Amino acid sequence: MDVLIDEAVKFAFVLLTPLALAVLYKGFAKLGLQIDAEKQGKIEAAVRIAVAEAEEWASRQIKARIKVNPRDKFERALETVIVKLPNVDPNEATTIIHAMLPQMGLGAAAGARALGEAVRTPKRGK
Numbered sequence: 001m002d003v004l005i006d007e008a009v010k011f012a013f014v015l016l017t018p019l020a021l022a023v024l025y026k027g028f029a030k031l032g033l034q035i036d037a038e039k040q041g042k043i044e045a046a047v048r049i050a051v052a053e054a055e056e057w058a059s060r061q062i063k064a065r066i067k068v069n070p071r072d073k074f075e076r077a078l079e080t081v082i083v084k085l086p087n088v089d090p091n092e093a094t095t096i097i098h099a100m101l102p103q104m105g106l107g108a109a110a111g112a113r114a115l116g117e118a119v120r121t122p123k124r125g126k
Helices: 002-031 037-063 070-084 090-100 108-120
Strands: none
Touching: 002 090, 037 070, 037 090, 070 090
8 A cells, every 4th residue: 555655646746747847837938937948957956955955954943942934944945046046036936946846845745745654654553
């Protein structure tokens, strides 16, 4: 049963990732934003680094017993992207961060994964 759930989750992510990117590009087209492949690659790399740095920062805060709000992590990642790529519009960076969180196993995707693991984990004493 665990293997079936794991494979179903992997299959869903394989299907949803291209769909999410297609929606992202359609959204940019509707807003009149044109992104070439090189710029997109640079933004995605900066987003991955920024999100990873924000996660590490949050981890240090939590270890120091300082409460961290998910919005603080997001804003920290956004600021890092804007500093590294000053020509990127903050709205564009925000959209890309939201689109990439599932690919990185963060955001709502992390909650879905944790729920799946909780369902698969047998209860103790049974």
